[in-house]
Amino acid sequence: MAMNENGEVPFYERVRARRRELGLTQEEFGQRIGISKAAVSAIEKGKNAPGPETYSRMVSEFNLGSIPSVGYIQEDVDVPFSNGLKLPAARGYKVPYLERIRRDEMIKKASQVFTNQIDLYNGLSTYPLGLPKFSKPYDGSFVVEIGSDDAMQPLLGSGSKVLAWPVAKEEWGYQAPGVYVVLTKDRMMVKRLKDNSLNEKKKLTLHPENTNSGSILTLSENELVAIWKVERIVDSPIS
Structure with a gap:
């Protein structure tokens, strides 16, 4: 996975990598946390960041870890x-x-x-x-x-x-x-x-x-x- 200038893997990269690691389609991934396939696609492309509730569900459901710089927690x-x-x-x-x-x-x-x-x-x-x-x-x-x-x-x-x-x-x-x-x-x-x-x-x-x-x-x-x-x-x- 690509890293930014601070040596961090961007959140959207981590989401995409984790979904693929689990062998899930975007639709299946979204169903597990209550969002649409389109929403998952937008997050993975870096177009949108997840809201606080979606972020919390992602972390607990898929063990994605924290986002220290942009968490909106x-x-x-x-x-x-x-x-x-x-x-x-x-x-x-x-x-x-x-x-x-x-x-x-x-x-x-x-x-x-x-x-x-x-x-x-x-x-x-x-x-x-x-x-x-x-x-x-x-x-x-x-x-x-x-x-x-x-x-x-x-x-x-x-x-x-x-x-x-x-x-x-x-x-x-x-x-x-x-x-x-x-x-x-x-x-x-x-x-x-x-x-x-x-x-x-x-x-x-x-x-x-x-x-x-x-x-x-x-x-x-x-x-x-x-x-x-x-x-x-x-x-x-x-x-």
Whole structure:
């Protein structure tokens, strides 16, 4: 099995290898843990990560071991806040966490070959979320810390943390206006998308929330490496 740059076997490789070792079809494998053949196929291709419940069933049923970097494991967590307080331990999730000072590491990975956006999370620390479970699973999501260069004030101050989900490449051109994390081969930013003309002009135009400290940025399709949709503010310091 192929290993990533950290010497780890990607989870989707381990799933596929274990299924074949057991002599199961994708349909048979899925039946044992309550998911469809299509879902198994997507996991094995690295297109989707399993949700917390599916992950737990996979580990117990097929002895796949743990995923230290991207587990999305439901457990008791102490949830930190910017004022130093913490919520008491409660049922929550731990997801990958990208601090602003580590963005250069993500940018460096953008120049390397990877099969899906989740591979970019390898080596990241985790962030505990005491949020209620969304209607969509945490599959592929991560927490991103906002930097001053993102110019997202007053919506998001420097040091704020947001939860973002990956957008499949085939869906880039259909994204509605909103806040997105965008990765190219030489930069990473959190900006507001207002003008999406990827399908027509192969261009994506990003806007700062604060026009006094940021500028409009237009990117061509071939510059883009990965996109995440920001859907929840996790923590926002009071300035």
